[in-house]
Amino acid sequence: MSPLLTSTLCCGLLLSAGHAQQQSDFYVREEIPIPPGEVMELGSIALMPDQKIAVTTRRGDLWICTGAHGADLSKVSWSKFAEGLHEPFGMFWKDGWLYLTQRPEVTRIKDSDGDGRADTFETLNSDWGINGDYHEYAFGSDPDKNGDIWAVLCLTGSFHAHSPWRGWCVRITPQGEMIPTCSGIRSPGGIGFNADGDVFYTDNQGVWNGSSSLKWLKPGSFQGNPSGNIFYDQAKNMGPRPTEPNDKSRILAERQRIKEFVPPAVVLPHAKVGQSPTAIVADTTKGKFGPWEKQLYIGEQTKSELQRVCLEKVNGLYQGAVFHFLGGFEAGIVPARQAPDGTVFVGGTNRGWGSNGTKPFTFERVRWTGKTPFEIHTMSALKDGFELTFTEPVDPASAGNPASYAMDAWTYIYQAEYGSPEVDQATPTIAAATVSADGKKVRLKIDGLVQGHVHHLTAKGVKSTNGSPLWHPEAWYTLNEIPR
Amino acid sequence: MRQRLLPLSAALIAAAAAQDGGQLYTSYCSACHGPDGKGATGGAFPPLAGSPWVQGDPERAIKIVLHGLHGPIDVFGRTYNLEMPPQGAAIPDDQIAAILTQVRASWGNASPAVTTEMVKATRAANADRKTAWTAPELLKLHPLPVSAPPIAKLTSRIYHGDWTTLPDFSKLEARNIEEENDGLIDVSHGDREDLFALVWEGEIQAPESGTFTFRLDADDGARVLIHGKPVTEVSGIGPFGTNRAQNGSIDLSAGSHPIRIEYLEYMGQQDIALAMKGPGINGWRALSQKPVQPEKPTIMVAPTADRAVIYRNFIEGVSPRAIGFGFPGGVNLAYSADHLAPALIWTGEFIDGSRHWIERGQGNQAPAGQRVVKLASGRSLPPEARFRGYKLDSAGNPTFSSQLGKGFLLDAWKPGSSAELVRTLTLKDGATALEIPLADSLPTRLLAPGVWQLGDTLELRAEENTAIELRDGQAFLKLTNGQPVVLTYHWK
Structure with missing residues (x-):
């Protein structure tokens, strides 16, 4: 074959598949101008009345932005509302107050005299310990349906529990009481709710975390890192201290031994998907950001991405799949917030932890163009495989062919060492692929599902009815439970 | 047997290339x-580009990847204080080998490949290693490679004498002359620890023409001359690693240039460090055994003319x-929300934010300023009190x-007329009375009615009828509900 013929053939193939899907077809990512000269390493973002947006910086400033929803972002204006906060990671607006989770405490602040600057800083609770270690971060949630703020408290140096309640999730009630709620936390990067109001956080690869993951903060649960379990004697509501985990084990095995152990809902496989997962946003905008109602968006600091997660509850435990979604942000994403109009605001910082983004910090927004990418919408476990739901009807010939799919599976060593290689590799086989009558679903019959493993699906052969391949053909499903 | 003709190094690279080092590096x-x-x-x-840390002895880089690196590390004259997380439990030996092989052969680096066997051997030899390495530890075990002596034809001359400023060496006779073949100046070239001077001479290389900056630090005095022309000087007697370090610049053409460094040690500690930077040099090039303390950036946090600032x-x-x-x-004031008490007060500049x-x-x-006084080191209020x-x-x-x-106890602070802080304490609601220590860390004595001496530098003033009681040399204030007490802290 002559070189000329080869290139002609390639072009022909590309043309027949239509032009490759790219992010800008579906989502418009824009940098929001920040106050000149300011170092805006964002830690939290809150929505305020009149479409104003408050942000906090790691240096401890709180700025309010006007115009971040506007068509012309060059018109945004900023005013400094507060300074001297202690590295807040969590903020929301409620009834005239901004509530903050700062490193040492939960605080609410407001401007009482109307001069545009906060003058009242009320400490609601400061009962957890800090000892001066920079790694003792605190990430706080929005209020739950009882008005409680959930805070996840990073271990000292991300390894130890040298200060009270390190490695715990605590709830702060509206009355300012602190309730120990979950143990077993290592190094959180964000906390948030799913659409049903259950609380989740992201935890980073490290000791007792083979990979980063999204975890369900079921009250009373143990999340896997035993360092903070020394505080059980001060948490009467939590019952007795859980059984100590065995080192160099597997989570599935330790779940049988430790009844409080709730396994990660969705493992974000290290380096492939997650390296430093952060914010959690549940889309409840009823389709204003695409057809992802009730799904989660997860910030990824290292990769400067926003990833997408679908969750389901099987045999009482959350599990689900993670997909690559939006990328190319200018710095490592930490906070994220979705406005009722669907706009997603993200903030980023590269200080201390690098990212694929090249700027030291960023504040951006993403809006949907109204065009939906061809994607796997949902991946759900079946007792003998998985059901895939697509965002548009699939081409029955390609999607009904098992050879259009591939699957591999693995898990991680559950150990006191830092991280884990992928182990216990398995290759489940796609025995059959059955396309639904409306073309939106495919039922994959799979031989060799492995409970507890991450199941990595690639669906590179699947085409939509107009011949497009999937924008993101990969999914990683954490099979904690196989439906009965 | 054509394979036999394959050079050994190529075979090793081929083995490592079974893993895609570039792809793994990206991930x-x-x-x-x-x-x-x-x-x-x-x-x-x-x-990592051009960095001696990843070149030469491969064990240094293998150890960093396996076990991580903790604490400050100097690369090209800049100090980084981040954490390199340990990768040994997450990345298998063949992948670590592929990554390091890639790093050592990229961006101008030209060090031999790292094999899976090397990683395996280093892992086995350090199986008990539980903590991350520190830079000084690694430097001791695996010194950084030095390609050519940074100062060619380096000699040192020793002089003995009781100087507090650099003497006129032309009038002195050296007690000894040595060749220093590593091309790095070092205070150990002297033969004693006090009352001596050293003069080094040699040649430095300017890779390209342009302006070169020399950074010099010394305990006690030192100066750098190039072509006999003074470039920078640390004058007088004083310590190393402070803001005494100096920078000076000179234009040089590409090529060799004579350098002369004069140094004196009076008494006590001794040290010298020198580095150069400029066109064609990656960061700072060390000209001394001891690294130069990098310039410390400052981000001074300061109030405006009419408003306090918070840190x-x-x-x-x-x-x-x-x-x-x-x-x-x-x-300035630093209040402790743990102790519910003022911990420090000081005058002058507030604080440098650069560390955090x-x-x-x-x-x-x-604190960045002066006259720092510790008022309280413990809790002022009972254990059940909450901030x-x-x-x-x-x-x-x-x-x-x-x-x-x-x-509630309300504790208000504002600046006074000059070198003064004015504090107003008010007990409201709840208890009828409360006693608090005023300065648990300072001996206190009464100077005059309403005036107390706190430690050496501070005067405390209050209205005469204020219920301040001295017990065992410490001051306690009795507060009555609803009756504010005004205290003035005055630096003498």
């Missing part, structure tokens, strides 16, 4: 070290819940609030 390393090896975010992370972070001498206030007029605002922000930052935050007045002056049962 695991590039977010911090940068796709171009120059350190991500404009060099905010340690560069909430870890402050040296204060418990972790420290809240700093810098007031106009150069008076660059990289990860480890450790405590000391309830603060309010700011229109000038940004705080009133801290502590809750005691149903009552």
Whole structure:
């Protein structure tokens, strides 16, 4: 074959598949101008009345932005509302107050005299310990349906529990009481709710975390890192201290031994998907950001991405799949917030932890163009495989062919060492692929599902009815439970 | 047998290439070290391109990847204080070998491949290693490679004498002359620890023509001359590693240039460090055995003319819940929200934010100003008392609030006329009376009615009828509900 013929053939193939899907077809990512000269390493973002947006910086400033929803972002204006906060990671607006989770405490602040600057800083609770270690971060949630703020408290140096309640999730009630709620936390990067109001956080690869993951903060649960379990004697509501985990084990095995152990809902496989997962946003905008109602968006600091997660509850435990979604942000994403109009605001910082983004910090927004990418919408476990739901009807010939799919599976060593290689590799086989009558679903019959493993699906052969391949053909499903 | 003709090194590279080192580097390393090896975010992370740390003896880099690196590390004259997380439990030996092989052969690096066997051997030999390495530890075990002596034809001359400024060496006779073949100046070239001087001479290389900067630090005095022309000097007697370090610049053409460094040690500690930077040099090139202390950036946090500024972070001498206030007029306070008490007060500049605002922000930052006085090192209020935050007045002056049962202690601070802080304490609601220590860390004595001496530098003034009682040399204030007490802290 002559070189000329080869290139002609390639072009022909590309043309027949239509032009490759790219992010800008579906989502418009824009940098929001920040106050000149300011170092805006964002830690939290809150929505305020009149479409104003408050942000906090790691240096401890709180700025309010006007115009971040506007068509012309060059018109945004900023005013400094507060300074001297202690590295807040969590903020929301409620009834005239901004509530903050700062490193040492939960605080609410407001401007009482109307001069545009906060003058009242009320400490609601400061009962957890800090000892001066920079790694003792605190990430706080929005209020739950009882008005409680959930805070996840990073271990000292991300390894130890040298200060009270390190490695715990605590709830702060509206009355300012602190309730120990979950143990077993290592190094959180964000906390948030799913659409049903259950609380989740992201935890980073490290000791007792083979990979980063999204975890369900079921009250009373143990999340896997035993360092903070020394505080059980001060948490009467939590019952007795859980059984100590065995080192160099597997989570599935330790779940049988430790009844409080709730396994990660969705493992974000290290380096492939997650390296430093952060914010959690549940889309409840009823389709204003695409057809992802009730799904989660997860910030990824290292990769400067926003990833997408679908969750389901099987045999009482959350599990689900993670997909690559939006990328190319200018710095490592930490906070994220979705406005009722669907706009997603993200903030980023590269200080201390690098990212694929090249700027030291960023504040951006993403809006949907109204065009939906061809994607796997949902991946759900079946007792003998998985059901895939697509965002548009699939081409029955390609999607009904098992050879259009591939699957591999693995898990991680559950150990006191830092991280884990992928182990216990398995290759489940796609025995059959059955396309639904409306073309939106495919039922994959799979031989060799492995409970507890991450199941990595690639669906590179699947085409939509107009011949497009999937924008993101990969999914990683954490099979904690196989439906009965 | 054609394979036999394959050179051994090529075979090793081929073995390592079974794993895609470039792809693995992108996945695991590039977010911090940068796709171009120059350190991500404009060099905010340690560069690997040209770095001696990843070249030469492969064991140094293997150890860093396996077990991580903790604490400060100098690369090209810049100190980085980040954490390299250990990768040994996550990345298998063949992949580590592929990554390091890639790093050692990229971006101008030209060191031999790392094999899986080398990684395996290093892992086995350090199986008991539980903590990350530190830079000094690694340097001792695996010194950085030096390609050519940084100062060619380096000689040292020793002089003995009792000098506090650099003498006129032309009038002196050296006791000894040595050739220093490593081409790095070092204080150990002297033959004693006090009362001596050294003169080094040699040649430095300017890779390209342009302006070169020399950074010099010494205990005690030193100066650098190039072509006999003074470039920079650390004068007089004083310590190393402080702001005595000096920079000086000179234009040089590409090629060799004579350098002369004069140094004197009076008494006590001794040290010297010198580095150069300029066109064609990656960061700073060390000309001394001891690395130069990098220039310390400062980000001074300061009040405006009419409003106080707040700095909430870890402050040296204060418990972790420290809240700093810098007031106009150069008076400052660090309140402890753990102890519900003022911990430190000082005058002059407020605080330097650079420790906490660059990289990860480890450790405590000391006040930037002078006359730092520790007022309290322990708790002022009973264990059940809780911090309830603060309010700011229109000038940004705080009133801290502590809750005691149903009552509150309000503790308001503002600047006084000059070198003064004015504190107003009010007990409201709840208890009818409360006693608090005023300065648990300072001996206190009564000077005159309403005037007490706190430690050496501070005077405390209050209205004469204020219920301050001295017990065992310490002052206690008795507060009555609803009756504010005004105290003035005055630096003498």
